[in-house]
Amino acid sequence: QAMQPYIRSCVSREAEGQARAGQEMEFAVSFIGTASGASTMHRNGSCTALRLGGQTFLFDVSEGTMRQLEYTKIAPSSITKIFISHLHGDHLFGLVPIILNIMVTHKVLMANPQKRAKHKQNHGDKASLEIYGPPGLYNYISMVLALSCSKMKYLDVNVIELVGGREEQGPMATRPRRNRNRNIFLSHYPEIESPVI
Numbered sequence: 001q002a003m004q005p006y007i008r009s010c011v012s013r014e015a016e017g018q019a020r021a022g023q024e025m026e027f028a029v030s031f032i033g034t035a036s037g038a039s040t041m042h043r044n045g046s047c048t049a050l051r052l053g054g055q056t057f058l059f060d061v062s063e064g065t066m067r068q069l070e071y072t073k074i075a076p077s078s079i080t081k082i083f084i085s086h087l088h089g090d091h092l093f094g095l096v097p098i099i100l101n102i103m104v105t106h107k108v109l110m111a112n113p114q115k116r117a118k119h120k121q122n123h124g125d126k127a128s129l130e131i132y133g134p135p136g137l138y139n140y141i142s143m144v145l146a147l148s149c150s151k152m153k154y155l156d157v158n159v160i161e162l163v164g165g166r167e168e169q170g171p172m173a174t175r176p177r178r179n180r181n182r183n184i185f186l187s188h189y190p191e192i193e194s195p196v197i
Helices: 013-020 067-070 095-111 113-123 139-146
Strands: 029-032 049-053 057-061 079-083 125-132 156-162
Touching: 013 125, 029 067, 029 113, 049 067, 067 095, 079 095, 095 113, 095 125, 113 156, 125 139
Parallel strands: 057 079, 079 125, 125 156
Antiparallel strands: 029 049, 049 057
């Protein structure tokens, strides 16, 4: 007997509904920026977009990403998830402008009587954005939004901080001092690491 493949979908229910309704299930990868730590005249910092079934997932959001998105067909309202690999500026400094741009786009669409019904059908009364990344990401986003006096009224932002895996042991200070193996995920975040006395 042939084994049946196990397939799990990462497409939202709304996108699956669009596929059943005959709308195209798009799959496209766009390289928004491919430069390293410093962008150049011809290359923006790190950002990759995956368009999948009406949704857009962004991977790392460097400074200048919002400007680069203007040159693509990616609508800010289609961005539903953002993944941050680590908390270096060249992967993170464009995040808050993108969040605010997504929020303003949703606000404008809800204010337009011709587009409100379709937008509500796709996103409900209040759109949501999920952001995945390492510990410290929530603190970063909260601090930048607070210091810039930005109010998040038209968008629910859910920050999911991912920690380790099967080998996760927590911060170094919670283990005996003779074990010098540092947890690379937690060792650089002062709000998590407690001092060794």
